[in-house]
Amino acid sequence: MVYGLLKALTFKDVSKSYGDVVALQNVSLEIEESELFALLGPNGAGKTTLLKIAVGLIQPSSGEVRVFGIDTLKEPVRVKSLIGYVPQETIVYDELTGLENLMFYASLYGIPKSVAEERIREYVRLLGLEEHIKRRVSKYSGGLKKRLSIAASLIHDPKLLILDEPTTGLDPSSRRELWKILQELKELGKTIVMATHYTEEAEALADRVAIMNEGRIVAVGTPNELKKRVGELTIIEVEVANPKPELEEVARPYSSGGKVLIKDTALRMYLEDYVTQLPRVIEGLLRAGVKPLTIKVSEPTLEDVFLKLTGRGLM
Amino acid sequence: MASIKRILALTSKDLKLSLRDKSVIFWAIIFPIILVLLTAFVWVPNPTQITLKAGVYSADTGNFSKIFVSALNSSKLFKVKEFSNFSEMISNLSSGYLDAAFYIPEGFSRNVTMGFPTNLKAYIFYRDPSTASTYRGIVEGFLYRFTREFAIRRAEIAIKYMEIYAENITASSPYGKYFNLSMAKCWILGLANPINTSVEVVKPKNLVSRADVLGFMVISVIGIETLFSGLSVGSTAVVEEKEKGTLHRLLASPITPLELLAGKTLSCLAIITLSAIATVLVGLGVGARMHFNALDPASWLAILHLILAAIFFIGIGLIISIVAKTSRTAGAIIMAIAFPYMFTSGMWWPQPEYLPEPLKSFALVNPATIAVDTARRVLGYGLGIDAILPKTPVVIAAAAIIFTIGVFVYKAVLKKVLEL
Numbered sequence: 001m002v003y004g005l006l007k008a009l010t011f012k013d014v015s016k017s018y019g020d021v022v023a024l025q026n027v028s029l030e031i032e033e034s035e036l037f038a039l040l041g042p043n044g045a046g047k048t049t050l051l052k053i054a055v056g057l058i059q060p061s062s063g064e065v066r067v068f069g070i071d072t073l074k075e076p077v078r079v080k081s082l083i084g085y086v087p088q089e090t091i092v093y094d095e096l097t098g099l100e101n102l103m104f105y106a107s108l109y110g111i112p113k114s115v116a117e118e119r120i121r122e123y124v125r126l127l128g129l130e131e132h133i134k135r136r137v138s139k140y141s142g143g144l145k146k147r148l149s150i151a152a153s154l155i156h157d158p159k160l161l162i163l164d165e166p167t168t169g170l171d172p173s174s175r176r177e178l179w180k181i182l183q184e185l186k187e188l189g190k191t192i193v194m195a196t197h198y199t200e201e202a203e204a205l206a207d208r209v210a211i212m213n214e215g216r217i218v219a220v221g222t223p224n225e226l227k228k229r230v231g232e233l234t235i236i237e238v239e240v241a242n243p244k245p246e247l248e249e250v251a252r253p254y255s256s257g258g259k260v261l262i263k264d265t266a267l268r269m270y271l272e273d274y275v276t277q278l279p280r281v282i283e284g285l286l287r288a289g290v291k292p293l294t295i296k297v298s299e300p301t302l303e304d305v306f307l308k309l310t311g312r313g314l315m
Numbered sequence: 316m317a318s319i320k321r322i323l324a325l326t327s328k329d330l331k332l333s334l335r336d337k338s339v340i341f342w343a344i345i346f347p348i349i350l351v352l353l354t355a356f357v358w359v360p361n362p363t364q365i366t367l368k369a370g371v372y373s374a375d376t377g378n379f380s381k382i383f384v385s386a387l388n389s390s391k392l393f394k395v396k397e398f399s400n401f402s403e404m405i406s407n408l409s410s411g412y413l414d415a416a417f418y419i420p421e422g423f424s425r426n427v428t429m430g431f432p433t434n435l436k437a438y439i440f441y442r443d444p445s446t447a448s449t450y451r452g453i454v455e456g457f458l459y460r461f462t463r464e465f466a467i468r469r470a471e472i473a474i475k476y477m478e479i480y481a482e483n484i485t486a487s488s489p490y491g492k493y494f495n496l497s498m499a500k501c502w503i504l505g506l507a508n509p510i511n512t513s514v515e516v517v518k519p520k521n522l523v524s525r526a527d528v529l530g531f532m533v534i535s536v537i538g539i540e541t542l543f544s545g546l547s548v549g550s551t552a553v554v555e556e557k558e559k560g561t562l563h564r565l566l567a568s569p570i571t572p573l574e575l576l577a578g579k580t581l582s583c584l585a586i587i588t589l590s591a592i593a594t595v596l597v598g599l600g601v602g603a604r605m606h607f608n609a610l611d612p613a614s615w616l617a618i619l620h621l622i623l624a625a626i627f628f629i630g631i632g633l634i635i636s637i638v639a640k641t642s643r644t645a646g647a648i649i650m651a652i653a654f655p656y657m658f659t660s661g662m663w664w665p666q667p668e669y670l671p672e673p674l675k676s677f678a679l680v681n682p683a684t685i686a687v688d689t690a691r692r693v694l695g696y697g698l699g700i701d702a703i704l705p706k707t708p709v710v711i712a713a714a715a716i717i718f719t720i721g722v723f724v725y726k727a728v729l730k731k732v733l734e735l
Contacts, residue, residue: 018734055567057733077569085567089560093328095335107324108568110317153564 006069008033008160008191009054014063016049016215023049024060025215031193031208033068033159036186038202039195040302041212042313047195048088050212051164054193055085067160081109084153086163090145091152094138098129098148101137102155109156116155123151127181143174150181154190161185163194167201179205199302209302213310223302230300230308234274237298238267238281241291250288254281259307268298270308321570325578330585342543343590347536348597354532355601359525367414367453369393370404377424383435386461387417392453408440415439415454430469466507474500529603531695534617536598537591538662538687541625542653544590548583549632549721550645552576553728558642562732572729576722580629587625606697613700616707617690623714624686630714633721636728660684682713 009031016024024046031037039047052058054065056076065072067079092101099120106116124133127147132140137148146166153161166182167175182205186192196202202209203223210220219226233256240247243265251260251269254277261268271277274297285292307313333339369387373380387393393415398404401418408416416438426433437458439450481496552575556562565575595605607614632649639645657663661670661678670678678684689703689710 052563052733055563057563057566080567080569083567085564087560087563087567089563091561091564093332093559093561095332096328100331104324104328105564105568107327108321108565108570110320110569149564156568 006033007031007066008035008068009037009193010064010066011050011054012064012066014050014053014060014065016046016053016058017061023215024053027063027215027217029210029217029220031191033191034186034189035207036182036192036205037194038206038209039193039212040197040199040202040209040306041195042197044214045212046215047212048164049215051085051162051193051195055083055162056080081156082159084150084156084158084161086146086149086153086161086166088165088168090142091149092137092145095136097136098124098133098140098151101148102133102152105152106155111156119155119157120151123154126184127151128177141174143170143177146170146174146178147181150178154185158190160191160193163192165195165197167196167198175201199306203302211302211306211309213306218309219305226302226305227300230270230304233270233272233300235298235300235304236269236271236274236278236281237296238269238285238292239294240265240267240285241293242289243267244288244290246288247290250284250290251281254284257308259311261303261307261313265293268304270304317569318571318574322574322577322581325570325575326581326585329579329582333582333586339586342547343540343586344593346543347540347590347594350536350539351529351533351594351597351601351603354536355529355598355603359528359532361525364391365449365453366391367393367450368396368412370396370398370407370413370416371419372398372401372404372416373419373423374401374421375419375423375425377428379424379427380419383417383419383423383461387457390457392457405438408438411440411442413440414442414450427465463508467504470503470507473503477503524604526602526604527696529598529601530605531691533594533598533603533605534621534691534695535663535687536594537587537621538624538683538691539657540587540590540594541621541687542628542657542662542683543649544583544587545625545628546632546635546649546653547645548579549629550635550639550649551642552579552633552725553636553732554639554642554645557732566733572726573722576633576725580626583629584622584625587621591621606694611700613693613698613703616700616703617693620686620690620703620707620710623710624683624690626718627683627686627710627714630717630719630721633718633725637724662687682710682717686710686714 007030009029011027011029014024014027015022027046027050039050041047049058053060054067054072056072056079059073067082070079070082072079092098093104096104102120102123103113103116106113106119111119120133124130127150129144129147129151132144132148137145140148150161150163150166163182167178170178179201182192182194194205206223208220208222209226211218211226219229243262244250247267248260248262251267252258254271255269256272257270259270269281271281278295282292282295303313333343371384371387373384384395384397387395396413398407404413404416404418407413418436418438420434420436423433423435435458437454439447439454441447442450477499478496481494553562556565556575566572595603599605632645635645635648635652639648659670659674659677660681661674661684664670678688685706689706692698692702
C-alpha cells in the first residue's frame with residue numbers, strides 16, 4: 001500500500017443520529033497526508049463524534065470513512081494500527097510510571113520490547129519527558145500528562161494522529177509547548193487532525209481548517225482563505241469601561257448584518273464604511289451610557305468567520 | 316496469538332494497578348486474612364476446659380462435708396471459695412462474682428454416716444440462657460457422679476459387713492441353703508448403681524478435628540473472595556476505564572471489547588489466586604488442614620468450581636453495571652448485595668447445618684453456593700470425587716449462562732458509554 005497516493009482521511013456523506021438527535025449531517029471532508037488539519041467549532045458542533053467515527057469507536061448511521069484508503073468499518077483493526085488517538089481526557093494511568101504506561105500501550109500493538117524501548121527513547125526526548133518518565137503519573141502536571149498521552153498515542157508509529165481538544169484545560173505556557181510539539185510532529189511527516197474551539201490555535205497551527213456547526217461542515221480552507229470570507233468589512237474592536245448587559249443590543253444596529261461579538265470588556269463590530277460609521281458608533285455607545293476606553297481597527301480572525309457563517313460566536 | 320498477547324498485556328496492567336491500590340489490597344488480602352483469623356480464634360476457638368467459680372457454705376461440721384468440698388476442688392470443674400455466711404455467698408452469686416454455689420445443710424455428715432437420705436442444694440447464676448444451661452449441666456453432672464460414687468461406697472461397706480456375717484447367716488437361717496453371697500453382692504451394687512450408662516461422641520469420618528473445620532472455613536473465605544472480587548470487577552469493567560479516561564484510547568487500539576473483558580476477567584482470577592494463596596498460608600498457620608492432593612481429580616475439580624464461582628460473580632457484576640454509572644455507585648451496590656449474600660447464601664456457613672428453612676432451600680439450588688460448598692467439602696473435609704463431580708455440570712452451565720448474559724450487558728453498556 002503506497003499511502004502517499006491516497007488521502008489520509010476521507011469522510012463521505014457521514015451522518016450520525018442518536019434517536020431524534022442529529023449529531024452529524026452529511027459530513028464530507030478530505031484530509032491530505034502530512035497535513036495539520038483543524039476541526040473548529042463550538043461545543044456540541046459534532047467534532048468529537050466525527051473523530052470517534054474516524055477512530056472506529058462509534059459507527060456512523062450512514063456514510064463512509066476511509067483512512068489511507070482503508071474502510072474503517074470493513075477493516076477496523078488495520079485502520080486502528082494507522083491511527084494514534086488522543087481523546088480529550090488524559091489516557092494514562094496515574095498508578096503506573098510514565099515508562100510503564102508507554103510499555104503497556106506498546107504491548108497492545110504487539111511491538112517487540114527492543115523496538116518499543118527505542119521509540120520510547122525517541123518520543124520521550126521529542127516531548128521533553130526525560131526527567132519524568134520513571135515517576136508515577138500521579139505526580140505529573142496536566143501538561144506533562146497530555147504530553148505523555150501523545151507519546152502513548154505515537155508508540156506504534158501511526159501515520160495519522162487524531163487529537164480531540166488537546167489543549168483544553170492547559171495553562172498558556174503548556175499550550176504553547178504543545179503547539180511546538182505538534183509542529184515538530186508535522187515536520188516528521190505525521191498527518192495531524194485536531195478538534196479545537198480555540199481560533200488562535202487553529203490559526204497558529206493548521207494548514208487547513210474545517211468550521212463545524214450543529215453537525216455540519218460550514219466551510220473548509222486555509223485560515224487565510226477562510227478569513228477572506230469576512231469580505232470588505234472593517235473590523236473594529238472597542239474596549240469599554242463598563243460593559244452592560246444591553247451592550248450587544250446597543251451596538252447591533254451599527255454592525256453589518258447586526259453581528260456583534262462581545263468578549264469580557266471588548267466589543268467587536270463589522271463596519272462597511274468605517275470613516276462615516278465609527279463616529280456614529282461612539283456617539284451611540286456614549287448615549288447608552290457605555291464608556292469606550294480604546295478603539296482599534298482589527299484583522300479578521302476565524303472567530304469573525306464563524307460569526308459571519310453561523311451568526312453566533314464560538315464560545 | 317496477537318489477541319492473547321493483548322489480553323495478557325491488559326491482565327498485567329490491571330494486576331499492577333490492583334497491587335498498587337490500597338483498597339484492593341485490603342479487600343483481596345487483608346479482609347480474607349481477618350476472616351480466617353476470626354474463624355480460628357473467635358468462631359472456632361481451641362476447645363478449653365470450663366472452670367466455674369463456685370462458692371460453698373457448709374452448715375455442717377462433719378467429715379463428709381469436707382470430703383464434698385475436696386471432691387469439688389479435685390474435679391477441676393470448680394474453683395472453690397468457702398463462705399462462712401450463706402447470705403454473703405448468695406449475694407456474690409446474684410452479683411455475678413460466682414457461677415455456682417453449694418449449700419451443705421446441718422447434719423449432712425451425720426445422715427451420710429447413718430446411711431439416711433440427706434440434702435444438698437446447688438445454685439447457678441443465670442448470665443444468659445446459653446451459659447445458664449451449660450452451668451446447670453456441669454453442676455448436675457458433678458452432683459450425679461458424686462451421688463453415684465457415694466452410693467457405690469455405701470454399697471461396698473454394706474457388702475463388707477455382709478461378708479463378715481455371711482457364714483453365720485447361712486448356718487443359722489432356715490433358708491440358708493438358698494442364700495448366695497455373690498448374688499447378694501451384685502444385688503446391693505445394683506441398688507446403688509442400677510444402670511451403667513455411658514455417652515460416646517461420634518464425629519463424621521472426615522470431620523474429626525478443629526483443623527478440618529478450619530480447612531473447611533478457609534475454602535469458604537476463598538469463596539467469599541470470589542464473591543467480592545467477581546462482583547467488583549464485573550460491575551466496574553466499563554466505568555473504571557471510563558473514569559480513568561482510558562476507555563476511548565484502549566478501544567482505539569487493536570483491542571476488541573471482548574479482549575478487554577477477557578483481560579479484566581483474567582486479572583480478577585489472578586487477584587483471587589493471590590488472595591487464595593494468602594488465605595491458605597494464614598489458614599495453615601493457624602492450624603487448618605487442607606486436603607489438596609495434586610493426583611486426585613477431585614482436588615482439581617474443586618479449584619475449577621472456585622474459578623467458575625468467580626466467573627459467575629463477574630457475570631452478575633456485569634449485569635449490575637447497567638445501573639452502576641460510577642465506580643462509587645458500583646461499590647455501594649456490591650456492599651449492599653455481597654454482605655447479606657455472604658451470610659444468607661450458605662457460602663459462609665455450610666447451608667444444611669445452619670441456615671433457616673427458606674434460605675436453606677435457596678442455598679441448595681444456588682449455583683455459586685453449590686460451587687463453593689462442593690469445593691470446601693473436597694478441600695476442607697477431604698471428600699472424594701463423588702461429592703463434587705455430579706454437581707460440576709450444574710456449576711459450569713450456570714457460570715456460562717450468567718457470564719454470557721453479562722457479556723451482552725457489557726457490550727450494551729460499552730456502546731452507550733462510547734457514544735456519550
